Amino acid sequence: MIVELGHFALVLALGVSLVQMAVPAIGAHRREAPLMRIAEPAALLQFALIALAFAALTYAFVVSDFSVKLVYDNSHSAKPMIYKVSGVWGNHEGSMVLWVLILALFGALVALFGNNLPDTLRARVLAVQASIAVAFLLFILFTSNPFLRLDPAPFEGSGLNPILQDRALAFHPPWLYAGYVGFSMTFSFAVAALIEGRVDASWARWVRPWTLAAWLSLTIGIAMGSWWAYYTLGWGGFWFWDPVENASLMPWIAGTALLHSAIVAEKRGALKSWTILLAILAFSLSLLGTFLVRSGVLTSVHAFAVDPARGSFILGILIVFVGGSLALYAWRAPMLKTGGIFAPLSRESALLMNNMLLSAAVASVFVGTLYPLLLDGLTGMKITVGPPFFNYTFVPIFVPLLCIVPLGPLLGWKRADMKAAAERLLAAAGLALVACLTTFAVAYDGPWLAPFGMALAVWLVAGAASEIAWRIKLFSTPLAESLGRARRLPRSAWGTALAHGGLGIAVAGIVGVTAWRAELITSLAPGESAEIAGYTLTLEQVGLRDGPNYEATVGVVRVVRDGRELGTLLPEKRRFPAERQEKTEAAIRTNGFADLYVVLGERAGDGKWVLRAYHNNLAPWIWIGGAIMALGGAMSLMDRRLRVGAPTGARSRLAPAE
């Protein structure tokens, strides 16, 4: 009954979305307020109905109602509760319901807090948002209905893919979707602005927080996915340049570019039409990501759908929205008034440079991801574009970008004084040089590029710190005054510094893992030892352990360094009888600067066990850096200026000279 209610709620949501798509748009066109005002209650109702459907589906998973096909396919009564809940989105149908739930949530937020938006803009934004909901609700109801029943109901479910039964992965999809779908909001704003034919400061002020929220969620989602891949796939790698990963990286890069160009649009009124184009591109790339992982053209953990009807449906959605919005852009963008002239040396230029390099980076990832698919489709030739391709393309584009990151925030708007900015970065440059030389001296036998990588990391972190130091006039005024200035500094300034500094820490982690990783593959009988990076690993014994829905072979590995006992590591190989699959659980010991990573392999014929170990220098920094970047995003989001409805009078008093 509850399940049917959920299905019914989803159908009703489609009806509400159709109304929300049509009526406010007509109202905005005719300037009839009563018609436009339908948008807000419709958006709220639509969200309530989809939330009801989602709750019904979650209920079916929680009580293990195996008469629902989706629950039968993806759940098992012996599964821990957290994975029963995460099983809701650990499959194609349920994840699409989560997708529209987040979409409707964003629409509802605009309806609730959008009072200060111009009426026609608000109505149009909600109408565009509803059109996306219509497309995806149709997709769910016609090709991916999660509420199908089985008759007779099976007694037991067939379980969730073991690799999805993981804490980080359980919450990776909601974050990632919040990011993907968050860009739908900026897309709706962009399309609405194109229909209006007008982009003003209030538009840019509204687009910024949505971009920030989407970017921040996507950052967390990608970091979680990468962390999961690191500890669960047994390679000790953090990024594989797999098409599925690239599918999430592309909207992230485009979103990063959008974040920066929206600053220019908001503060200076320049780059408006470029910002609109980026907003369209960021969401288009999110849709492309959804298509790639949901259509089954790629094989991966994410490729749930093997049904070609689903692939063609999403491709249709992709073509309509991307094609439609780009056509609208080509038609309307020339009418947008541009403003804000700036000199080649100015903060605008630095941000423009950032945008051009990020766009080139997106393009290189795009080619590397789609070229193999295209070639296969056209010629049947099967190729793999792996890490070397991206090392040759993405990295050389990204490095110059990283070099100018600290410079941007120190340049003035409109026309900047290069000499002054360079002086402020003198200390950071000095530190970077010291880092380069130190790395060279300590790790002289490593790859020759590594010291420059570390210098770049220090440059980013020290550059971010220099910016704050300059803003609060550290050392040039009494400390008390500096502290007072630090307190009054807008949160967005702290956010910028945190995000840029976090990027530096992540770069250090990436360089560390790539350049100085030690690897050991060996086979040991119980009692035997092997050495890696100064650690002695002894395989004490191998035993069995029962988990809630699996049984595990556990290796007990004692770790000793310089005669000092450091404890034991317990790498596991889990067998899931319900799913008839195995899953490797790496054991990781970290001290914050390096990870010791041990994987238990097969039992060899001679009674020995294969053991694989890595010593990954600076590996934890990759995710620490990612977390700091996300924190920076959250900090900026809390900025008074972006808080909707906050009084604006205090702004000029609080903002420092820029």
Added chain:
Amino acid sequence: MTRKQRRAAFIVVALGILGLAVGLVLYAMSDSIVYFYSPSDVVERGVEPGERIRLGGLVEQDSLQDLGDATVRFNVTDFVETFTVTYRGVLPDLFREGQGVITEGAFDESGGFTADNVLAKHDEYYMPPEVADALKKSGNWQGEGADAPHSETYGQGSYP
């Protein structure tokens, strides 16, 4: 600088970056792409020793040998041609005899294939698409993908 000159400067920079990106992509394309071969493809088209390729097919039944020191050897076949693959490392969770596999590495002078990466991206009902296509081409496709019990017939080994 006049407005026109400024605009010209930006266009030059943008074109420069675009040119750089295109150049890098073309260079990487010529140098770092790995082709997929089925065992029949290797015989038909030929592969230079040392050229990095992906060799995919089925792991031949009863061909897996343990050479000690974490090294294994197994045969990859499409029922027409068969090659022996040597691999040092931990096999992915889903590696099994009689099932699809993709190995990445190179042939040596004597015709043996040494892999440094073994992918088994499937569960017990599903083939990597490259392998499925190769089997269809060699006429040995059994249609394993047809009766998958899960609605999501994916799975993976050491691969995202």
